Amino acid sequence: MKCLLLIDIQNGFCTGGNLAVPDGEAVVPVANRLMAEGGYDLIVASQDWHPADHGSFASQHPGAKPFEMGTLNGRPQMLWPDHCVEETVDAEFHPQLDKSRIGFVQRKGMDPDVDSYSAFRDNDQLALTGLADYLAAKGVTRLDLCGLATDYCVRFSALDARAMLPSVNVRVIEDACRGIDPTGVEAAYDAMAAAGIGLVTSTTVLAEEA
Template sequence: MADDLFNPALIVVDLQEDFCPPNGSLAVPEGRETVAIVNRLLSMPAFALRVATKDWHPQDHISFASNHTPKQPFVDFVIVTNPLNPDETPYKTRLWPDHCVQNTPGAALVSDLDPDKHIDKVIEKGTNKDVEMYSAFYDPFTNPRVSDSGLAELLKSPHASVSGPARPITHVYVVGLAADYCVRCTALDSLKEGFVTYIVEEGTRAVDAKAWPLQREELTAAGVKIVSINGPEVGRLGEKRA
């Protein structure tokens, strides 16, 4: 795609205190080490839109093992049924420790990010207690969909470009936590929505690092481009803003 049609967005997925060591309730190994890469990307001038997402769960969220006694986090699962249509095919989701509960310190974006300076929009997801929502776009149900963050509509609306008039986003770069859950699902839905989609690998970490190589292959096969911070796909975004 010619540069005059290149209008990229950055999506920073769930870079929140509960997902980061040392104190996060669902800390992703080395999760905080992504912050420097994310800040580097946030400063690049070519992005027409910079979005951060947050898990924003009610205390009675279906993904919390504490709401399914005696089931345990990480090892047990629960079946999720569409609360608006019990006849739609349900899905199975892993249970987690309580995390990113609304209005708690753990739900805050990590303090090393500067949302006022760099982030244009913060989107809260996972707000419906009855469904799991890994993707920054929407939950897995379709008939009907239960939760939609509005991200697809936002990306498809016109945004000012450094190389021309305002127009919809064309390319989406995804970073954040965790690679094998919310980053993966966000990237796949971005691709489904028609965007050229990248995951910047140094800007993410996986809950299960051993499983990530296979998931990486599956994402690549689906059409998601997994790139390096030092690669040409990031290099075209330019140098830091003043």
């Protein structure tokens, strides 16, 4: 059972969004082609779905500015612009993403007291989203990830997939990802490779189905 996991391909992380990733929308046509031609049995998408008062927002910390380091529940926390607030256009999937092929959506980041980069669990690693159990129940044996942003939600989702689904072949499709900070992207790929996560391109994935 082959699964493609699309990470947070939402308006908020694309041009014009509240937390735009440079060139973020460039992943959309690649993701669409992977969904159509990649031979996947299951396609899942994660979606940031924050309450308006989420504690990771700089606006919730008097005097703080976005992209400063702060704290949340006593833990270090990057403070973000308000983004992907539930029921807003910013939180919607990119309009050009072929949502008709998505079989399941895993929302995350709904607890205002903890951030959630990973599609599998909150950053404190205490609360699980249930996605690992869902994929295990479906019999997934290969999990390919792509989306936004490489150095945050893709990285942590891939590492958690590797840790929580040890028998699954986990890979990240590099040209279907975009990151925020080049140094952070490099560190993310180093961490994923060190964890045994495969790094591939969409060309490789599509060739496997040719």
